[in-house]
Amino acid sequence: LNQSHNNNNNVASNPRVQPKQPFFIGVAGGTASGKTTVCNMIISQLRDQRVVLVNQDSFYHSLNAEKLKRVHEYNFDHPEAFDTEHMLSCMEQIKRGQAVTIPNYDFKTHQSIEPACKVNPSDIIILEGILVLHDPRVRDLMNMKIFVDTDSDVRLSRRIQRDTVERGRNIENVLDQYARFVKPSFEEFILPSKKYADIIIPRGGDNDVAIDLMYNIFIQSLASMNSIRGMHTLIRDAKTTKH
Ligand code: ADP
Ligand code: C5P
Numbered sequence: 001l002n003q004s005h006n007n008n009n010n011v012a013s014n015p016r017v018q019p020k021q022p023f024f025i026g027v028a029g030g031t032a033s034g035k036t037t038v039c040n041m042i043i044s045q046l047r048d049q050r051v052v053l054v055n056q057d058s059f060y061h062s063l064n065a066e067k068l069k070r071v072h073e074y075n076f077d078h079p080e081a082f083d084t085e086h087m088l089s090c091m092e093q094i095k096r097g098q099a100v101t102i103p104n105y106d107f108k109t110h111q112s113i114e115p116a117c118k119v120n121p122s123d124i125i126i127l128e129g130i131l132v133l134h135d136p137r138v139r140d141l142m143n144m145k146i147f148v149d150t151d152s153d154v155r156l157s158r159r160i161q162r163d164t165v166e167r168g169r170n171i172e173n174v175l176d177q178y179a180r181f182v183k184p185s186f187e188e189f190i191l192p193s194k195k196y197a198d199i200i201i202p203r204g205g206d207n208d209v210a211i212d213l214m215y216n217i218f219i220q221s222l223a224s225m226n227s228i229r230g231m232h233t234l235i236r237d238a239k240t241t242k243h
Pocket of ligand 2: 030031032060076077106108130182
């Protein structure tokens with residue numbers, strides 16, 4: 001992380017050094033499809049690169065007292081549940097190679113809590129969440145778009161397990177929320193965003209072959225991005241010399 005600060009200082013003091021633009025990957029998919037698991041499996045293989053994982057959940061709107069009283073009527077799976085403008089501006093900054101502060105969301109209180117999380121410049125940025133492929137402006141920032149495709153019954157059983165253990169819910173609430181909001185919004189907003197994906201990963205974290213393929217694709221894409229940048233630098237330097 002200190003290394004990235006040094007790089008930025010070099011860029012500021014020497015305008016001829018181009019800042020390296022990070023490689024930006026979006027990972028979407030239904031609730032409990034294994035998005036986080038897939039991202040962590042890929043990250044554990046990327047040893048020589050600086051990687052940051054940003055979760056769309058961080059950008060949930062905090063609920064006020066009025067909405068908290070009727071939390072069981074709130075649709076957390078609707079695009080408007082997220083502060084997409086804030087997410088977009090944070091992702092634009094990270095893509096420009098700047099450090100940003102990402103809110104810290106608490107699923108138990110349905111609010112952003114302190115401390116927020118500082119994200120330093122990185123080589124690879126992964127933005128993960130149910131609706132990261134929904135907004136065209138966010139999609140346009142991405143170099144690669146992935147959709148994790150896991151059966152709904154598998155997802156529901158994992159969600160029951162996770163939400164009762166980690167997110168302070170009871171089974172009745174989870175099932176009620178799933179039937180009223182999670183499943184209808186999946187069908188209305190999340191599933192249609194699959195068509196924007198470059199790569200679809202069936203069975204999430206169980207799919208070792210897909211994880212290995214993803215790793216190889218990232219490495220190749222990063223290498224070609226860097227060599228294209230290197231070529232631009234050469235062309236620009238040649239022009240400078242001619243003048
Ligand atoms: P998402 O980020 O899509 O919500 P997660 O990766 O957090 O999904 O997985 C949701 C839950 O399912 C977690 O509790 C996780 O431990 C579990 N899980 C994910 N993938 C698998 C798998 N392949 N086998 C068993 N459990 C899994
Ligand atoms: O990790 P995952 O992708 O499952 O997180 C998204 C899910 O979190 C959504 O399906 C939404 O229903 C749920 N959620 C919730 N309570 C909140 C915020 C999100 O149950 N306060």
